[in-house]
Amino acid sequence: MTAERWLAAVVRYMPAERAEWGAAMLAELHQMKPAEQWRFAISCTRVALFPPPKGGHEGMAKGILGTLAIVALAALALSNPETGGTWLARAINLHIVTVLVSRILLVDWLVLAGLAWGQAKRAKGVEPWTRVPAAMQRRVRLAVELYFGLFSPVLYLAILTSWPGMQRLRTDWAFATWIGPLHVVAAVTLLAAWAWRLYGAAFRPETKLARGAPRLLLCLSLVLLAAFALKDLTMVMPANTSQQWHWTYSLLTIFLFGPMYLIPGVLLYGYLCDSAKTSEFLLLTTRTSRAAIAAAVAVAVLTTALAMQRRGDDEVKRIVFSQSATIRTAAARYDTDPRLIAAIVYVTHRDQLSPLRESVERVASTAWGIGLADRTVNQALDLSLGAAQIKPRTLQTGVALAVADPRDFSRAGFIHVGEGEGNVEPLGVGWSQQIGEKVKLTPPIRLEAERNEIVAALHIPEKNLEMCAFLLALYQRQWEIADPAWSIRHRPDILATLYQIGFVRSKPHGSPRSNAFGDRVREVYHQPWLAAEFQQQQPPRG
């Protein structure tokens, strides 16, 4: 091993933005006498491995301060969930209003025009926006990329699984079977592209991976964007071409949402065409990127370690025993099996691994309780709450099913109650007829209850368990009404499965099968300690 080889090996690890200095050190080494070379090479090693950060310590300090601010804000919100939820709701509503105003003022189209003009200039070899400082240009571009390239696609991928149009598409469209895989590929590509932007600089730029990955991700993103644009264009085109308003509606939709597809398209095309821009695809410097990887690994390890600290068996049993009387009362009111409710409580408490679950639930449910202007965000914040892990909208749907008027059913598969379909979950064909009269259940909360009332009730263990009994009773009755000669009353696995999958897939049929949750509930249901606590004859195993 010579000093030259040593230094050459070490400077390969220098970040791309400092590579020039590594070459400078190597060139100097050639000028020295062999006796001095090793001393020089060893001295340079520290610089090669830990070069001064680009942007100086101020840049690093800003990054650390920014990270600390985000962590402090999250910690504050989680430690005071009601306030955190209120902030979250206000922030989301503010965002919705901002988007609405920007649509009216055609901001999206102006952004698109600006980007397209810049791209056209670059194609001619002219640098656009020369009067705007470079730092300002970078910040504006990053903001546009974050909004149109990350925030919007994430919302988009979250929307389409529950969007009513999607339900129609699943059955009407010949290519409907491609949508699921397309969504998965899009989600993975989106994640990979942004992960590469954050962590890609950690890899040496001359490697095949570092050269090929960004181009592959950019090409794939562009293809997926085109596929989604084509699919959505097909969907918004009027089915009934004879009516003028159908065309107006379709064209207005295309005008409003067009930039959401075109802006990412121009951004991706720009990165692909301009090889100089490809380096800007990476958001962090090598040093920061390596630090970010280390931080991400540390957070993952810490979260896993915290998650592993789940409640022990004895602790969860104590929770179940402490609610024993309440469970019996709730079960008696709705004629359900108390042991099943207890088994559900045990499983939801014992098997949940999220260390911050309760705080996150409180933040999200407070925001949901305030009521948000956007249905998609509402659905995202509709988390399972309390002792038996019930979603507020599931409860609303159950209450609506128990008392709904047939006139509220506008079309098969959907139900309109109170403020509209946003308040209830989509229903499967098994619920397409009014059954309120037949189930004869008095819901634990009134149909007109405000959102914050529902959330508050779900956080009270006694009410939560009563609601659990009510929902189980609904499924029991649904299946008994479908076939009076047969019942799932003694099938804890099937009832637990229905309890988890919800109303959309609860259509009664002759050969029901349990899912993993149902199997786990059945396993706990048959444990002797639970049978002893609830002193009930053990039903035959299903």
Place this chain on the structure above:
Amino acid sequence: MLRNRPPSEQTARVLFALAEDPKAWRHGYDLCQQTGIKAGAMYPILIRLADRGLLETAWESEIPKGRPPRHLYRPTKAGAALARELNEQRAAATLRPRVAGAR
């Protein structure tokens, strides 16, 4: 925005060495030898000076056969001005009479 922090003693030495003849290009190893600063400290100083626009860098244009081009350094106008300013400050500090009791 970069803070106007006074340069360290070692950075000042590098600046003074470069400012002796602001138009002349210097090599890293020469600077190490002149200032007595080791390469491990010299290169971070040069990198920071270049980042702050106080140092101009270039590669040798005429390269003798058998060795790679060397990296060359000379102070920018701002770098030379800073060296002069530091020099004047030091001269003023040396001439200032010490006040009794002052540290």
